[in-house]
Amino acid sequence: MRVFFVGGLLSYRALFNWINPWVLIPSFLIAPLFQILLFAYIGRAAHLESDKFYVIGNALQYAAIPCLFAMGNTIVNEKRQQTLGAVLATPARRIPLFVGRALPVMANGMLVAAFAFVAGGALLGISVPLGAVAPLALVIVLTAFSCTGLGLITAAVGLRVVDTAVFGNILFGLLLIFCGVNVPLDQLPGWMSTTAQALPLTHGIEAARRLADGASVSRVGGLLAAEAAIGTAYIVLGYTLLRVVEFESRRLATLDRA
Amino acid sequence: MAVVEATDLHRTYRTTTGVFRRRRLEVEAVRGISFEIEEGELFGLLGPNGAGKTTTIKMLITLLIPTSGTARVLGHDVVKDAREVRKRIGYVFGGERGLYDRLSAADNLRYFAELYSVPPREQKRRIAELLDLVGLTGREKERVEGFSRGMKQRLHIARGLLHDPPVVFLDEPTLGLDPVGARELRATIASLVEGGKTVLLTTHYMFEADALCDRIAVIAQGRIVGEGTPSDLKAIVADQTVIEIEVFGAGDAEIERVRVLPGVANLAVEERESAQVLTVTSPSGLELTTSVLACLNGVRVGRIVTREPTLEDAYVSLVTSQ
Amino acid sequence: MKILRVLALGWAMHFKMLSRSAFDGVLGVVWPLFFATTAFFMFRAGAPSSTLLYASLGASVMGIWSATSVAASSALQRERWSGTLELLVGVPTHFALVLMPITIAMSTIGIYSMAATLLWGRFLFGIDLHIVHPVLFVLAIPATIASIGMLGFLLSVSVVRYRTAWALGNAMEYPVWLVCGFLVPLSLLPGFVRPISWALAPTWGIRAIRESALGGSPLPDLGVCCALGLGYGTLGVLLVETVLRSARRTATLSLT
Numbered sequence: 080m081r082v083f084f085v086g087g088l089l090s091y092r093a094l095f096n097w098i099n100p101w102v103l104i105p106s107f108l109i110a111p112l113f114q115i116l117l118f119a120y121i122g123r124a125a126h127l128e129s130d131k132f133y134v135i136g137n138a139l140q141y142a143a144i145p146c147l148f149a150m151g152n153t154i155v156n157e158k159r160q161q162t163l164g165a166v167l168a169t170p171a172r173r174i175p176l177f178v179g180r181a182l183p184v185m186a187n188g189m190l191v192a193a194f195a196f197v198a199g200g201a202l203l204g205i206s207v208p209l210g211a212v213a214p215l216a217l218v219i220v221l222t223a224f225s226c227t228g229l230g231l232i233t234a235a236v237g238l239r240v241v242d243t244a245v246f247g248n249i250l251f252g253l254l255l256i257f258c259g260v261n262v263p264l265d266q267l268p269g270w271m272s273t274t275a276q277a278l279p280l281t282h283g284i285e286a287a288r289r290l291a292d293g294a295s296v297s298r299v300g301g302l303l304a305a306e307a308a309i310g311t312a313y314i315v316l317g318y319t320l321l322r323v324v325e326f327e328s329r330r331l332a333t334l335d336r337a
Numbered sequence: 338m339a340v341v342e343a344t345d346l347h348r349t350y351r352t353t354t355g356v357f358r359r360r361r362l363e364v365e366a367v368r369g370i371s372f373e374i375e376e377g378e379l380f381g382l383l384g385p386n387g388a389g390k391t392t393t394i395k396m397l398i399t400l401l402i403p404t405s406g407t408a409r410v411l412g413h414d415v416v417k418d419a420r421e422v423r424k425r426i427g428y429v430f431g432g433e434r435g436l437y438d439r440l441s442a443a444d445n446l447r448y449f450a451e452l453y454s455v456p457p458r459e460q461k462r463r464i465a466e467l468l469d470l471v472g473l474t475g476r477e478k479e480r481v482e483g484f485s486r487g488m489k490q491r492l493h494i495a496r497g498l499l500h501d502p503p504v505v506f507l508d509e510p511t512l513g514l515d516p517v518g519a520r521e522l523r524a525t526i527a528s529l530v531e532g533g534k535t536v537l538l539t540t541h542y543m544f545e546a547d548a549l550c551d552r553i554a555v556i557a558q559g560r561i562v563g564e565g566t567p568s569d570l571k572a573i574v575a576d577q578t579v580i581e582i583e584v585f586g587a588g589d590a591e592i593e594r595v596r597v598l599p600g601v602a603n604l605a606v607e608e609r610e611s612a613q614v615l616t617v618t619s620p621s622g623l624e625l626t627t628s629v630l631a632c633l634n635g636v637r638v639g640r641i642v643t644r645e646p647t648l649e650d651a652y653v654s655l656v657t658s659q
Numbered sequence: 660m661k662i663l664r665v666l667a668l669g670w671a672m673h674f675k676m677l678s679r680s681a682f683d684g685v686l687g688v689v690w691p692l693f694f695a696t697t698a699f700f701m702f703r704a705g706a707p708s709s710t711l712l713y714a715s716l717g718a719s720v721m722g723i724w725s726a727t728s729v730a731a732s733s734a735l736q737r738e739r740w741s742g743t744l745e746l747l748v749g750v751p752t753h754f755a756l757v758l759m760p761i762t763i764a765m766s767t768i769g770i771y772s773m774a775a776t777l778l779w780g781r782f783l784f785g786i787d788l789h790i791v792h793p794v795l796f797v798l799a800i801p802a803t804i805a806s807i808g809m810l811g812f813l814l815s816v817s818v819v820r821y822r823t824a825w826a827l828g829n830a831m832e833y834p835v836w837l838v839c840g841f842l843v844p845l846s847l848l849p850g851f852v853r854p855i856s857w858a859l860a861p862t863w864g865i866r867a868i869r870e871s872a873l874g875g876s877p878l879p880d881l882g883v884c885c886a887l888g889l890g891y892g893t894l895g896v897l898l899v900e901t902v903l904r905s906a907r908r909t910a911t912l913s914l915t
Contacts, residue, residue, distance in 0.1 A: 351909070401907055401908075402904070402907045423749055423750060424751040434742030434743075435745075435746055437672070439676040444672060447672075448668060451669070452750040
């Protein structure tokens with residue numbers, strides 16, 4: 080999966096190649112499904128949690144992935160094509176500029192998550208109460224939103240160093256371990272579960288799990304609010320960082336350094 | 338026997354376009370190209386971008402299979418005896434690609450020396466010789482990523498010559514080089530021919546072809562539209578005179594009036610910063626300046642030069658008459 | 660002799676290049692660690708501690724496969740991008756001899772990740788590595804690396820022809836982790852998966868590594884692993900010419 084966001088992007092043509100089914104199916108359907116299956120089976124081998132636990136955790140994480148990478152990639156690509164300087168020279172507002180480009184990718188992430196949910200659930204024989212479907216969709220959207228802040232931070236890193244891929248993948252890995260995607264938070268050492276409370280994704284996953292177990296939306300309202308608040312905080316942080324780095328790179332002339 | 342023989346080469350590309358409804362497109366990049374290159378000759382393939390130069394070269398160096406037609410290099414068929422052909426040719430293309438950036442110059446050469454089966458005992462000497470030839474001695478331990486464009490291009494040439502091939506294909510080797518770098522590279526190319534190699538060079542720099550090539554084929558839209566020595570090609574326009582007129586703000590109507598003027602064989606318009614330069618070709622002895630100026634009535638006119646035709650005029654005439 | 664030289668030098672050059680890349684190098688080590696860490700936490704929470712060593716050995720091989728599957732596809736795409744793929748095809752040396760050392764270099768890079776995973780498990784999760792047959796263990800590692808490299812070779816043959824096949828290589832990362840029993844005993848998987856597992860060399864490589872470490876008879880596994888690797892290699896060599904011819908016909912060696 081990761082090199083999808085890297086290797087292929089060595090070629091800006093990959094942007095167009097996305098539409099190609101030979102890329103689409105392996106990257107967005109096979110990979111998430113097998114991540115679910117992998118952890119569900121590890122869970123079975125370790126006698127830990129139910130299949131449903133892993134379907135929800137990993138599917139939601141897949142909603143977050145494009146948000147982590149999309150904006151950083153946009154920037155790296157523009158840098159490679161040397162159009163970044165031109166774009167930044169325009170007076171356009173920065174947030175709509177970058178978010179606008181990333182939006183289709185985020186929508187894609189949500190679709191992938193939805194697919195992973197349904198297909199993973201079907202394969203492992205998991206049923207979710209019908210009434211939980213709409214709230215779960217909401218959780219997916221909310222999680223994608225809250226991970227966008229991390230995406231902005233990655234983008235800021237992309238403005239400064241050439242390769243966002245390493246950074247984005249490391250974020251992915253940290254979310255995988257910390258946010259209760261596969262490891263129940265109470266099984267993590269104390270400092271890790273404490274850190275998890277301050278990360279996006281954690282509360283979203285928890286809310287989704289409770290919803291799938293039949294809890295009503297009002298019961299998980301606190302979790303949803305926490306996820307939204309954390310997401311907003313990261314977006315503010317990411318935006319600030321992006322502006323700072325943009326200013327710095329104008330000063331240091333690192334924009335078009337290929 | 339000719340060293341390189343191309344007989345009626347055709348090459349069609351199939352591409353698909355469209356996102357949801359995929360349409361198949363067929364592009365005929367090369368439509369029936371034939372030529373021969375004799376031993377020790379420097380043969381130029383000249384043409385505008387997209388004319389089919391690179392496609393032709395790639396068929397000759399065995400990277401593309403012709404849609405139809407045949408080609409032989411030193412008597413070996415490029416499709417059937419690809420390996421025999423590969424042993425005997427070197428290939429260099431312009432630009433910065435085609436090298437391993439994370440390896441040193443020496444490692445790049447060592448790797449390809451092995452792949453070209455240069456005997457282990459000769460590799461060291463050969464690499465040192467080539468580094469010297471392209472002026473990179475002393476820099477060979479550095480990684481290629483730190484090299485300038487010109488250095489990369491010269492390393493590329495060294496790479497193409499590792500196995501001392503009798504035939505060398507150079508695809509726009511001076512592309513993107515600064516004038517000094519390009520001149521040095523042309524000197525290197527000239528020395529290859531002096532050393533007895535047969536060279537096929539593609540370029541769209543006219544003076545480069547004029548200075549280097551023994552024979553030139555002009556290619557446009559996948560066909561050869563003119564072939565001969567530089568002076569042969571110049572002869573096409575030898576009985577003509579060229580008038581260059583600098584004008585400021587001539588409209589399409591005025592230009593069209595000039596184009597249809599009796600006696601105008603060819604008209605090329607070049608846009609410069611504030612002016613346009615009209616290059617009017619006409620048969621010698623016909624004094625057209627006055628009538629051309631009459632057509633441009635009301636347009637401010639700058640410098641006017643009447644001169645003998647150059648290879649570039651021949652080229653423009655060949656390419657635009659298509 | 661000449662063949663060996665080409666293979667050795669190709670391997671050395673590409674190993675050098677891979678070691679110098681932040682992406683292949685650093686991330687290649689760190690990436691499998693994320694998955695290993697997750698798996699360690701999961702096994703520590705639910706299973707008896709003996710499974711931790713079992714998981715640690717399997718997890719250590721994950722990086723070898725990652726490096727190969729992801730790199731085999733992306734690195735060739737990179738060669739295509741940088742224009743070197745055409746040059747490699749244009750040399751008189753048989754393309755299989757050019758390609759094979761590249762993918763083996765990729766799987767060899769995985770040895771960093773293997774060491775890192777075992778050390779990570781040792782120091783952070785207290786997984787003691789006690790090896791019953793040290794000699795066989797040391798033999799099993801290169802055998803596994805070589806056979807995984809051969810599988811990558813087979814995979815990369817398809818990348819040469821199809822410009823989008825790199826995505827396939829990426830997508831193979833997780834399925835092979837699962838199907839070859841890197842972390843999960845094969846007996847847990849549905850029956851119809853078993854023939855697939857048996858056809859994949861990593862399955863036998865891991866078995867050999869585990870049996871040599873935990874005690875058992877790794878030799879038969881080692882044999883199957885090598886035989887499969889040889890099989891992939893042969894198949895790849897047979898396919899290369901056809902695939903290359905087709906690539907030259909359809910003009911997919913370069914980007915444009």
